[in-house]
Amino acid sequence: MLDKVGQTSAAVAVAGELPIRFSGAGYRVGAVSILCGIDLELAAGPPTVLLGPNGSGKTTLLKLAMGLFAPTTGGITFAGRSTPAAGRRAIVFQKPVMLRRSAAANVAYAMTAAGRPAERSEVARLIAEVGLGGLGDRPARRMSGGEQQRLALARALARDPEVLFLDEPTASLDPASTKAVEDIIARVAGAGVKIVMSTHDLGQARRLAGEVVFLAKGRLIEKAAAPGFFASPSTDEARRFLAGELVL
Numbered sequence: 234m235l236d237k238v239g240q241t242s243a244a245v246a247v248a249g250e251l252p253i254r255f256s257g258a259g260y261r262v263g264a265v266s267i268l269c270g271i272d273l274e275l276a277a278g279p280p281t282v283l284l285g286p287n288g289s290g291k292t293t294l295l296k297l298a299m300g301l302f303a304p305t306t307g308g309i310t311f312a313g314r315s316t317p318a319a320g321r322r323a324i325v326f327q328k329p330v331m332l333r334r335s336a337a338a339n340v341a342y343a344m345t346a347a348g349r350p351a352e353r354s355e356v357a358r359l360i361a362e363v364g365l366g367g368l369g370d371r372p373a374r375r376m377s378g379g380e381q382q383r384l385a386l387a388r389a390l391a392r393d394p395e396v397l398f399l400d401e402p403t404a405s406l407d408p409a410s411t412k413a414v415e416d417i418i419a420r421v422a423g424a425g426v427k428i429v430m431s432t433h434d435l436g437q438a439r440r441l442a443g444e445v446v447f448l449a450k451g452r453l454i455e456k457a458a459a460p461g462f463f464a465s466p467s468t469d470e471a472r473r474f475l476a477g478e479l480v481l
């Protein structure tokens with residue numbers, strides 16, 4: 234069984250998701266331009282962290298990269314293909330929606346949906362990995378916001394993703410849970426999963442980012458290796474953003 238699973242995931246990995254390349258990609262709803270002229274390559278390597286003010290387009294960019302909808306102008310390719318391969322991308326939204334089932338059943342469902350056998354021991358391991366050990370039988374929708382956010386992470390990892398998109402993954406977590414989730418993200422990234430995440434927590438961005446993509450008003454303003462970005466951003470917008478000034 235394990236051999237079979239190993240072979241299956243290896244076979245899918247060959248098809249691959251990366252790099253995800255945006256070429257002049259834009260997204261417009263009616264007269265509103267939400268993202269405009271995005272040229273960006275998301276490649277294997279350390280985490281890419283999206284930074285930018287509220288409404289700058291981070292969540293929309295994550296959804297486009299996840300393949301949830303297509304850009305209205307320009308294009309996006311996934312390892313050179315214009316349609317994403319099924320299954321090896323996962324996304325955790327800011328407000329995850331849980332199935333009306335136990336925590337364990339939510340994780341098991343995600344595993345099955347991704348074509349992996351939902352073995353009890355693996356489900357329990359994932360739940361423990363996100364610090365929810367012992368809560369597997371709890372109704373997922375009764376769990377606290379922070380617990381649900383961590384459960385959503387376990388559910389995403391259950392898909393054995395090659396790329397994991399995280400939209401403000403610690404937005405409603407207390408400091409200890411934030412640290413726990415950051416540790417998981419670092420571990421998952423270390424194991425070779427590409428992390429693409431948004432955050433408003435600049436400390437977190439400094440701790441986790443390999444590179445930073447800075448957005449403002451739907452445009453990609455700056456993309457840089459994280460140390461350089463934080464030490465001396467090359468655009469005035471990013472400098473003002475890091476200084477806590479409003480970028481308008």
Ligand SMILES: Nc1ncnc2c1ncn2[C@@H]1O[C@H](COP(=O)(O)OP(=O)(O)OP(=O)(O)O)[C@@H](O)[C@H]1O
Pocket residue numbers: 262265267285286287288289290291292293294
């Ligand atoms: N389907 C839609 N229809 C109309 N406007 C939309 C739609 N989706 C997003 N927007 C608008 O696009 C802009 C970008 O939204 P998005 O959620 O991507 O921003 P964000 O950078 O994630 O912001 P935040 O930091 O607040 O999460 C916002 O002004 C939002 O209101």
Ligand SMILES: [Mg+2]
Pocket residue numbers: 291292293400431
């Ligand atoms: Mg957002």
